[in-house]
Amino acid sequence: MKKIQSEKLQNLKHFCEQEAVKKILKWVFQILVVLFFGAVTAILFFQTVTMQEGSMEPTISTGERFFMNRMSYKIGDPQREDLIVFKTNASDEAALHIRRVIGLPGETVQIKDGQILIDGEVYVEGKSFPSMNHGGNAQDPISLGTGEYFVLGDNRNNSEDSRHGDIGIVKKAYIEGKIWFQISPLKEIGFMKK
Numbered sequence: 001m002k003k004i005q006s007e008k009l010q011n012l013k014h015f016c017e018q019e020a021v022k023k024i025l026k027w028v029f030q031i032l033v034v035l036f037f038g039a040v041t042a043i044l045f046f047q048t049v050t051m052q053e054g055s056m057e058p059t060i061s062t063g064e065r066f067f068m069n070r071m072s073y074k075i076g077d078p079q080r081e082d083l084i085v086f087k088t089n090a091s092d093e094a095a096l097h098i099r100r101v102i103g104l105p106g107e108t109v110q111i112k113d114g115q116i117l118i119d120g121e122v123y124v125e126g127k128s129f130p131s132m133n134h135g136g137n138a139q140d141p142i143s144l145g146t147g148e149y150f151v152l153g154d155n156r157n158n159s160e161d162s163r164h165g166d167i168g169i170v171k172k173a174y175i176e177g178k179i180w181f182q183i184s185p186l187k188e189i190g191f192m193k194k
Contacts, residue, residue, distance in 0.1 A: 055153030065184040068177040083179040103150030108143045111135030132156045136163025147172040
């Protein structure tokens with residue numbers, strides 16, 4: 001009788017140990033899943049970008065920091081007036097730039113008499129920017145191919161953008177994402193408006 005009770009106790013102890021191990025493994029699995037999805041979300045929506053140049057003043061000042069949405073252009077295309085983050089080439093060491101999308105694939109862009117012409121029509125922007133003193137490469141019409149974008153800095157007379165050979169036309173493959181939330185300075189924290 002004592003032997004049977006001892007075996008029952010041992011079986012019960014073994015069962016309890018197995019249940020405890022199962023609970024621990026379940027908790028570990030749940031924690032790993034949460035960490036994985038948290039990391040993916042952080043990579044896709046919360047990569048920080050710092051404005052390194054004065055090309056977007058007064059909209060964005062040098063040193064201001066933002067969250068970039070890396071997913072937005074994986075499932076869609078940049079829209080006119082989006083604030084995009086891009087590289088000028090495929091190198092991992094290439095600097096990140098922030099500019100405003102003006103011309104879309106299939107359009108012809110020209111800067112003439114300080115105005116932007118898209119497909120020969122004057123483009124009226126949603127914000128007031130200074131008239132451009134020079135059209136650079138866009139003095140003559142520039143036709144955009146598939147996956148090509150024409151970008152301008154908001155600091156129109158002191159910006160390296162698609163008017164200049166150093167930046168030129170931006171290919172979708174080099175677009176890293178879209179600026180969506182400002183994180184510094186503290187007084188400017190909030191969602192970005194076009």
